[in-house]
Amino acid sequence: MSTLLVVGSANADHVLTFDNLPQAGETLMCQEYRLELGGKGANQAVAAARLRSSKQTVSFISALGDDSNAKKMRDTWTIDGIDLTGCYEIPGQSTGTAMIFVNQLGENSIGVVPGANAYLLPKHIQQQQTLFIQAKYMLIQLETSIDSVHEALLLARQHQCTTILNPAPAATLPEEILSLVDIITPNETEALTLTGVEVVDQSSASKAAEYLHRQGINKVIITLGSKGAYISEQGSGQIIPAPIVSAVDTVAAGDTFNGALMVALDEGNNLIDAVIFANKASSIAVTRHGAQSSIPYREQLNR
Template identity: 35%
Template sequence: MFKEERRSDILNLLIKEGSVNVSKLSLYYQVSQETIRSDLDYLQHAGMLQRCYGGGILNRQALSKLIAENKIIIPDITELPVDKETRVKKEDSIMSGKVCILGSFNIDVSATVPWLPQSGESVLASQFGFYPGGKGANQAQAASNAGADVHFIFKVGKDQFSAFALNHIKKSGIKSYSAYQTDDAPTGSALIYVSAEDGDNCIAIYSGANMKITVEEIQEQRNFIAAADVVLMQLENNLSAIKEFIKIAQQEEKSIILNPAPYTKQVNEIIGSIDILTPNETEASFLSGINISNISDAKQAGNIILKSGVKKVIITLGAQGSLLCEKERTLFVPAWHAVVKDAAGAGDAFNGALATALARKYDLVSAIQYASAFASLAVEQEGASSMPTHQNVIHRMTTQTNDVAIIK
């Protein structure tokens, strides 16, 4: 393929997907990454994209202006000398992504209060409501909104909330799910206080049916696990089910992400089998024994957690951003600017979007940036299950800058 044809092809992909990845384009076109970087630099100079770590993001506003002024004509990809079979392979390898999530479904009982009450303190709530929730359901919703083909595995009781749960999942846009029911426990629930002052929150969780998933039920999910690019779980299900989920994922050679929330010491039994661990600063403190108050503390905590056998640790630091800890490097990814209304679903938004980005073959740092942008939009909405769309995220990433820093 000639240089001009390749650049036109990349531009079409940008218009369709909103972003491209250097390593994946290099593999597809069978050229060096330096050649792809040169292509992206050319497109950036022409005003068509904004370069970012690992790739580029479409500059829709500038591109629309160029088209309107007849300074650029977008070629039809069908005009390019690429056969149908090759084009399908390209779309499958670069654009698609499947995520399988084992997780919880809870009914969230949420109250917005002027500040988080202290022990013995009563406060008046300005808002109160019942919402669909649970870390598993929220992360499945986030992954779906981010564009992944999601399969969600969960369990509810046979009570008045089970119909609410199933109705929500059916309407959520999540493409595939396996819903189990039990007589032994009610549907899980969570009591959430959200501070109107700064969007901060505190949550009390009753696991209920989430802790009743059996090993046999997980074994029934092998085909869905095998079909996924990435698997994701939290700690709101019973450990026996989580262990079986991990076991099958390893057998099928899948990338495994664990969001270790809510923290329990039992996580030490599985942490060595995890590819990417995503604790927040509180969970990272429990895992490492380090009281985290700054980025330096977080780096120390991350390096301690790495010794447990997990391959990569991403510590989310709220409004500050997130820290990637690997054996060979530590990188800090700042948070995107946001006007916070409700931070209750921030971690779930981050994890679901991260899994999606990795399933779609983003490199890890680009995936973290995407997940951070996704989470920054989620906290601007009320309700832990309220998630933005992929298009919202691309817009934010084209209108703000976010520079990764190496932490020495």
């Protein structure tokens, strides 16, 4: 068996749907409201669990509150077969919360209240050293403290575990963080924040990738929404197009991509084939509403 490790956030998503996203100072009546399970870390763990092969297991390190949302999350993740050994309950804290506004084109704006996510500390990461020893790949994001992110990357490197950083939400990162990353997966906005290069075409994507390569990152994948993803490895780059679909909700599309990418790489696929697999998975996710409820299963992807 091969262990895939995800470290990151878990949120209860309050989703409001509008014709158009509200502008500054504007009040709009929403068309629909629903409560979804989300958080980038949890979404990516669910994606990996649903898309994995029978020879892979998925473990998740996270911090939850002591509330009903945390119980619901644990129950749901258990159904998906995720190992929750590394999930902590933080007394007196609420589980992380996100407010998500979605328009009729599937575009979204998101605000996040960290809650218990802010209490995932380096000591918690250290306590889960066994998971890092077992894992072949570790996937992490930036919705938990930068100190915990750094600790997880250090521990993964110490145990020869390949690291994948999804640098979301967008943030500038020091060289000591980037130097521990094997594979990085920013979108256009995150690439601009990291590199100062506005990604608008293949040439600008190449410049952004070169900057990240100079920080010691071997593989760069810049996700481009409906256009697919730009990949760069060993001085060679290209765009891998995504399937053409009618998007209704892009929440968790990037998370689905990242979870799927880790699964495919662990199965021995090269970077091109792994991104093709991840593009397919995220293309299914955008045709469905919700965060974790939109993430497909392996048999659906095969069909």
